[in-house]
Amino acid sequence: MTPTPAKVLFAPMRSQMKRSMITRAGSLLQRAGLKSVIAEGGLVAIKLHFGEQGNTGFVNPVYVREVVRRVKEAGGRPFLTDANTLYSGERSNAVDHLTCAIHHGFSYATIEAPLIIADGLNGRDAVDVPVSGRHFESVRIGSAAVNADAMIAVTHVKGHEATGFGGALKNVGMGLGCRSAKQRMHADFKPEVTAEKCTACARCVKWCPVHAIAITPERVAAVDYNVCYGCGECVAACPYGAIASQWKTDATMLQEKIVEHVAGAVAGKEGKTLYLSFVTAVSPDCDCWSFSDAPVVPDIGVLASTDIVAIDQAAYDLVTAATGLTGSRGEGMAAGDDKFTAITGVDGTRAMAYAEEMGLGTRHYDLVRVE
Numbered sequence: 238m239t240p241t242p243a244k245v246l247f248a249p250m251r252s253q254m255k256r257s258m259i260t261r262a263g264s265l266l267q268r269a270g271l272k273s274v275i276a277e278g279g280l281v282a283i284k285l286h287f288g289e290q291g292n293t294g295f296v297n298p299v300y301v302r303e304v305v306r307r308v309k310e311a312g313g314r315p316f317l318t319d320a321n322t323l324y325s326g327e328r329s330n331a332v333d334h335l336t337c338a339i340h341h342g343f344s345y346a347t348i349e350a351p352l353i354i355a356d357g358l359n360g361r362d363a364v365d366v367p368v369s370g371r372h373f374e375s376v377r378i379g380s381a382a383v384n385a386d387a388m389i390a391v392t393h394v395k396g397h398e399a400t401g402f403g404g405a406l407k408n409v410g411m412g413l414g415c416r417s418a419k420q421r422m423h424a425d426f427k428p429e430v431t432a433e434k435c436t437a438c439a440r441c442v443k444w445c446p447v448h449a450i451a452i453t454p455e456r457v458a459a460v461d462y463n464v465c466y467g468c469g470e471c472v473a474a475c476p477y478g479a480i481a482s483q484w485k486t487d488a489t490m491l492q493e494k495i496v497e498h499v500a501g502a503v504a505g506k507e508g509k510t511l512y513l514s515f516v517t518a519v520s521p522d523c524d525c526w527s528f529s530d531a532p533v534v535p536d537i538g539v540l541a542s543t544d545i546v547a548i549d550q551a552a553y554d555l556v557t558a559a560t561g562l563t564g565s566r567g568e569g570m571a572a573g574d575d576k577f578t579a580i581t582g583v584d585g586t587r588a589m590a591y592a593e594e595m596g597l598g599t600r601h602y603d604l605v606r607v608e
């Protein structure tokens with residue numbers, strides 16, 4: 238039996254009626270069912286990627302301001318959110334993360350909504366959410382996202398060096414996992430201490446939830462692998478980068494783990510999530526890099542849906558259907574070529590297939606063009 242297709246609204250970049258794309262993006266949300274997603278007075282998490290310092294591919298704040306305005310109009314109380322990164326950069330703790338976001342134009346003064354880092358100051362403010370997945374029985378999601386009444390994920394669609402494709406599933410699953418969750422997604426983790434970098438400060442000893450780390454008489458941290466359960470907290474805790482991540486997980490498993498975190502992030506929010514995806518400035522790499530390479534296809538437009546799987550599939554298909562841009566890594570690619578797989582070397586469609594298997598949505602969709 239063919240599953241019922243999900244509705245994906247599509248505002249193409251071409252504005253035949255000469256209407257602002259800001260207004261059109263807001264209208265898409267409205268038409269996708271914003272009012273039914275938001276309860277009067279409800280706290281609404283607007284999940285974003287604020288972009289690493291130096292990156293320019295993230296969603297333009299003028300669109301986010303419009304999303305905030307529409308949420309308020311619908312009776313909600315919006316806040317902007319993302320969780321801290323695992324890697325050291327400009328977003329690995331809430332202070333740096335908020336500073337980076339403000340530098341990129343996401344401040345109360347411009348957006349008129351507060352910014353709350355979902356997993357708190359150091360990435361430890363997270364909630365264990367049970368999931369029935371192939372890899373995890375529970376996932377740790379930033380508490381601000383878990384405790385919000387509703388969520389709107391605003392996504393910049395792009396390629397990704399590890400997952401092939403960066404869409405709404407990646408934005409929500411990897412994005413809202415706390416730092417240790419990100420570690421668990423990325424690796425079958427056994428922490429390794431680099432003795433030369435270790436100052437024996439014992440910060441990791443204090444943070445390890447199962448007391449698996451001790452400082453040896455030689456003044457170096459040592460991990461008891463019989464006790465360690467691979468949560469990754471010590472990597473996040475070490476201020477000297479003395480504990481290494483092991484990036485062993487293959488791309489298929491990584492995508493599945495991300496999807497299980499999506500299941501955790503949307504648990505309890507049935508009918509309370511909405512997705513807005515920008516298929517614009519489609520860079521070959523993630524916005525976590527401190528640069529943005531040339532877009533691989535022309536700007537295509539904006540999508541909205543209540544179905545996280547359908548909106549990703551639609552975005553993927555629209556990029557596949559476009560012609561690669563001269564001067565980009567998509568140069569020479571024809572309409573119909575799978576740009577993401579060709580550029581990244583990773584088949585990024587496993588996430589959508591697994592998300593469908595997990596009941597998070599459907600890859601079958603009706604694309605409804607909206608002026």
Ligand code: SF4
Nearest residue numbers: 445465466468469471
């Ligand atoms: S990975 Fe987690 S359990 Fe293992 S040593 Fe580090 S903090 Fe402890």
Ligand code: SF4
Nearest residue numbers: 435436438439441475
């Ligand atoms: S936190 Fe880092 S530097 Fe400090 S004891 Fe642990 S491994 Fe060594």
